[in-house]
Amino acid sequence: xxPFSPEPxxxxxxxxxxxxxxxxxxxxxxxxxxxxxxxxxxxxxxxxRPPDGYLTKLGAQxxxxxxxxxxxxxxVPAKRARAELVTLAQAAEEWIEYLEVDRQRRPSTIRDYRxxxxxxxxxxxxxxxxxxxxxTVAAVERFREQLVYRERLAPATVNKYLVMLHGILKRAQxxxxxxxxxxxxxxxxxxxxxxxxxxxSPTEVExxxxxxxxxQDAAIFRVAAYTGLRLGELLALRWRDADFEKRxxxxxRSYTADEEGMPKSGRxxxxxxxxxxxxxxxxxxxxxxxxxxxDLVFCNESGDFMDGSALRRRFxxxxxxxxxxxxxxxxxxxxxxTLAVQVFPLTDxxxxxGHADISTTMIYVHHVPQHDAAAKLSAVLxxxxxxxAAAGGEDARPAQLSFEG
Numbered sequence: 419x420x421p422f423s424p425e426p427x428x429x430x431x432x433x434x435x436x437x438x439x440x441x442x443x444x445x446x447x448x449x450x451x452x453x454x455x456x457x458x459x460x461x462x463x464x465x466x467r468p469p470d471g472y473l474t475k476l477g478a479q480x481x482x483x484x485x486x487x488x489x490x491x492x493x494v495p496a497k498r499a500r501a502e503l504v505t506l507a508q509a510a511e512e513w514i515e516y517l518e519v520d521r522q523r524r525p526s527t528i529r530d531y532r533x534x535x536x537x538x539x540x541x542x543x544x545x546x547x548x549x550x551x552x553x554t555v556a557a558v559e560r561f562r563e564q565l566v567y568r569e570r571l572a573p574a575t576v577n578k579y580l581v582m583l584h585g586i587l588k589r590a591q592x593x594x595x596x597x598x599x600x601x602x603x604x605x606x607x608x609x610x611x612x613x614x615x616x617x618x619s620p621t622e623v624e625x626x627x628x629x630x631x632x633x634q635d636a637a638i639f640r641v642a643a644y645t646g647l648r649l650g651e652l653l654a655l656r657w658r659d660a661d662f663e664k665r666x667x668x669x670x671r672s673y674t675a676d677e678e679g680m681p682k683s684g685r686x687x688x689x690x691x692x693x694x695x696x697x698x699x700x701x702x703x704x705x706x707x708x709x710x711x712x713d714l715v716f717c718n719e720s721g722d723f724m725d726g727s728a729l730r731r732r733f734x735x736x737x738x739x740x741x742x743x744x745x746x747x748x749x750x751x752x753x754x755x756t757l758a759v760q761v762f763p764l765t766d767x768x769x770x771x772g773h774a775d776i777s778t779t780m781i782y783v784h785h786v787p788q789h790d791a792a793a794k795l796s797a798v799l800x801x802x803x804x805x806x807a808a809a810g811g812e813d814a815r816p817a818q819l820s821f822e823g
Contacts, residue, residue, distance in 0.1 A: 428489045432478040434461050438525055438677060443478035449489035457519065458482070506553065507546030509590040510535050516589055524682075526675035531582065538565075538579055550590050555600045558583065562604060573607035580606060615785065616745045617753040618643060629740035631732055637698045638716050639733065639750065641667075645689045646754030646771045649747055650674040651681055653724055658711035660699050665691040669772065673723050683772040690770070755782040 430447025441461035447454055458481045462468035468477065514531060517523045540546035542561045543553065558580075565576045584601040591599060618626065623643040630636035638652055647655070650672035659668040666688045672681045681687070691699075703709050708721040718724050733747045751771070758767045759782040768779040 428486055430482055430486055432458070432475070432482050435519065438679070443473045443475070443481075444519070445478070445482045445485060447482065447486060447489065449486075455519065456485075457515065504550050504590065504594050505546060506543050506548050506550055506586070507540055509550050509594070510540065510546060510586050512593060513586045513589045524674075524679050525677050526679075529675060534579060534582060539583060550587060550594070550596055553587070553600055555603045558601055558604045562607075566607065573609045576607045577609070580604060615752050615781075616743055616749050617756050617785075618742065618745065618750065619753075620757075622740070622742055623750075623753065625740040626736055626742060629736040631736065634702065634716060635729070635732055635736065637702050638729070639736070640698050641695055642747070642750035643753045644692055644695045646751045646758065647689065648672065648682065648751060648772075649726055649729070652716060653714075653726060653729075654678055655715045656711065657703065657709060657713055657715055660691070660703075660715065661688075662691070662696060662700070665696065667691050667695065673726075678723075681772055683774060685772070687769060687772050752782070752785075755779070756785055759783050 443458040459473040462472035587599040590596040627636040654671035654673040
C-alpha cells in the first residue's frame, strides 16, 4: 500500500505593495495548485467607507478568506485550471500582472507590452479567445510570416512579438501546466548590425549649441553629448545629482512616458563631469529660479518636467540651422560613447553608459577609426625582425635578390 500523502495546507496572507499610482493590497497564498499572488485592490488608509475599487486591510483580509475557502473546498481557482480552458487573453493578462508586480518592470514597459498585445498579438489569434492549448507551431509561423511579408516589420520588431508570446506561454506552463511552449520551435528573424551610426564631433556639438533656440536647450544638447545620458535621464536630472566637488553627474532617475522612475538599467550610476559640462551646469545654476537641490536642472517655465517630444523638435531645428548631418537626439549619446572609448577602459565606459552587457559598449570600439593602427603594427614587426620598411613599403636596406631553379 502506498504511503499516505496529505494535501499541503492552504494558507496565505495579505500585504501592501507600493506602486507609482498608489499602494495596492495583495494576496499571496498556497494551495494544492502551488503558490499564487493576486492584486485585490487599491489600498485605502482614510476613515469611513472606502470608495469603489479601494480596500481597507479588513476588506483585503475578507477577500483572501474567500479565496482560501474556495481553495479548501477544492474548487477553481484553488487548483490550476486546465490549460485548454485558458485563453491567450487570460494568459497574457496573467503574464502582464507577473511582470508588473513580481518583476517590478517599469510602467512605460508595461504600457508598451499592453499596446503590443492590443494591436498585434491578440488580434492575430482571434482577439485572444483561442485557448492556449490550441496554439500550434504552424499558427505561430503564420503570425511571424504576416509580420515579415505583409506588414514588412523590422526583424527586431518581429522578434519582440515572438519573445512576448514565448513569455506568455512560458508563464502558462508554470501556472496552468501547459505541456509545450510552441514558440520555442519558431525561428527568430536574423538581425544584422552594421555597427555604423552617426555622431557629432566636439566642434559640431558646439555648433549645435550655438544654433539652439535657448540657453537651456544649448545646455542640454552639450550635456547629452558630453555625458552620454539618455533623454529621459536628462529630463529627470536634479541639482542634487550634480556633484561639482567630486566632478560627477549622478544618474538616479529617468522620466519617460510622463512618469518618473529608475533609469533603464535599473541601477544608479555616475558619469564624469568634464570641464565643458561643469561650465554649462554652472551657468544654468545662476538662473533666477529653480536652483534648489530638489529642482530639475532642465525644466519648463513652471519648473516641471520638459516635454521630450517638443525638445526633439527644437533639436532638429537647431541641427538644420547649424548645417549638421541628419542625426537623432539619441545620437548625442553615441557621440559620448565614441569619445569615451578613446580615453577610458571598456569596463568604465560600460558603467558610465549604463549598459547591461559589454557587447553593447563594444560598438563604439568598432566605430572609432584607428588611424595609427598600421603604424603601430609596423613598429612591432620592425622590432621583431630588425627590418625597417621604407615609405614605399620596401625594405630600407639594399635588397639581395636570389633566383633558384
